Amino acid sequence: MALTLSQRWTIADEMAKDVLPTVNANSEVPRFRENIYNRYTKRVLDICFASLVLIVTLPIHVFMAIATAIDLGRPLLFRQQRAGRNGDTFTIVKFRNMRSDRGANGDLLPPDQRVTRLGRFFRRTSLDELLNFVSVLTGRMSIIGPRPLPPEYVSRYSDRHRVRLAVRPGLECPPRDPSESRNWQSQFENDVWYATHVSFRVDLLLCWRLLRFTLSRKSSHQRAWANRGTFMGYSVEGEAINLEEVPQCYIDNVLLEGDMDNDLEAKRLAGSVTTDLTVSKSMPDECVI
Numbered sequence: 364m365a366l367t368l369s370q371r372w373t374i375a376d377e378m379a380k381d382v383l384p385t386v387n388a389n390s391e392v393p394r395f396r397e398n399i400y401n402r403y404t405k406r407v408l409d410i411c412f413a414s415l416v417l418i419v420t421l422p423i424h425v426f427m428a429i430a431t432a433i434d435l436g437r438p439l440l441f442r443q444q445r446a447g448r449n450g451d452t453f454t455i456v457k458f459r460n461m462r463s464d465r466g467a468n469g470d471l472l473p474p475d476q477r478v479t480r481l482g483r484f485f486r487r488t489s490l491d492e493l494l495n496f497v498s499v500l501t502g503r504m505s506i507i508g509p510r511p512l513p514p515e516y517v518s519r520y521s522d523r524h525r526v527r528l529a530v531r532p533g534l535e536c537p538p539r540d541p542s543e544s545r546n547w548q549s550q551f552e553n554d555v556w557y558a559t560h561v562s563f564r565v566d567l568l569l570c571w572r573l574l575r576f577t578l579s580r581k582s583s584h585q586r587a588w589a590n591r592g593t594f595m596g597y598s599v600e601g602e603a604i605n606l607e608e609v610p611q612c613y614i615d616n617v618l619l620e621g622d623m624d625n626d627l628e629a630k631r632l633a634g635s636v637t638t639d640l641t642v643s644k645s646m647p648d649e650c651v652i
Contacts (some may be wrong), residue, residue: 416493440459503532
């Protein structure tokens with residue numbers, strides 16, 4: 364049975380309540396030290412580079428707008444809230460490359476079932492990232508930095524991984540080891556390393572890796588179809604996990620609670636349960652993982 368968005372969020376909240384205290388107690392939290400480069404110089408370089416890119420790529424934006432209008436119609440743009448520096452939310456804007464098809468539970472279908480042929484081309488060539496330079500120009504993003512993620516994830520971060528929010532999010536934060544598998548744990552650890560080692564030399568090196576990553580057909584394909592799933596929280600060992608790695612007891616609990624709600628609603632509509640009657644739900648014992 365597919366979980367609804369609300370059920371997934373409930374599971375993540377329960378896991379955070381049960382597991383985060385232990386994870387925080389057992390993990391080292393590195394200190395972020397701001398310096399002249401990441402306070403001033405990096406921002407100046409971002410403005411100069413983003414302005415140049417937006418001017419040079421203006422004809423491409425016009426082409427993408429016309430192509431999107433023909434392929435998907437209006438609206439042309441996709442907007443989504445993301446968590447920025449210190450967890451403050453901002454809106455990213457991209458040209459649409461997916462339909463809005465939904466499943467039986469009302470949630471959007473997986474991206475690979477909604478993306479159009481044109482959208483595949485945009486994602487494979489990284490053209491879908493170009494409008495992010497507007498966010499770089501306005502100061503909400505940087506060229507290099509941790510990828511901006513949904514604001515719902517912020518409350519799920521361990522104290523260690525919350526350090527990734529100490530710097531502006533970026534277009535990409537290339538891994539130090541390109542051969543490393545890109546799961547949530549490796550991405551967050553790479554982001555924390557970057558946040559505590561920001562320098563002109565590091566940014567220059569990562570810009571070169573980003574250029575190679577963008578021009579590599581294999582890497583672009585992997586980025587376009589990366590499917591790490593939804594970040595749900597942590598295992599008791601402190602590893603960041605997705606929905607497929609969530610202990611089954613959490614899923615069973617939320618499904619059972621949903622079944623109880625449905626039964627109570629059916630009884631209320633049938634007149635066997637009054638609206639002012641307080642009903643006690645018998646939930647399973649606390650999930651032990």
